[in-house]
Amino acid sequence: MCAKVEPAGSGTPQPQPPAPGALVADVSRQDRVRVGEFRGVAGPYWMLRPAKGGAEWEVLPECTRAATPAERLGARTARENARSRGEVA
Template sequence: MSAQNVPTDEQDPVHVPESGTLVVDTSRDRVGEFRGVAGPYWSLRPVCGGREWEAKPEHVRPADPIERLRAETARCNARSRGDVL
């Protein structure tokens, strides 16, 4: 999926990240991998595997460098344990 602008209800267009981009769902205080757009929501996947969840675009922001580093380290550790496919 390429980046695009998707209008939301009475708001400015929101930049849709590339699939696989690490983002933070501020409503859950959780880092996830952007998977795509599902109606008015964005689908996010846990970095170390698990069930996807949906978040409102206005509650999602790009992960900052330290959040990306922590998420990538957690993913590597999970892979070394065999927890991530």
């Protein structure tokens, strides 16, 4: 389980958001890591979207880390496969 969100001004620094489009790993689930493109900030949450397209999801910044090279490659491959099938532009 990830750390709880601390109220603003609590002295606990929040991670800085990555650049839009950066690949981020969501480690909040026990069973698997989800990799998504960073889309923006919504309140205390970061918005991520699957690289191959689909619905965005919210994740606490404390439950994320930079995607590994293997995770980035997998996400890019999934996107290119979806593009070749006409599922994304």
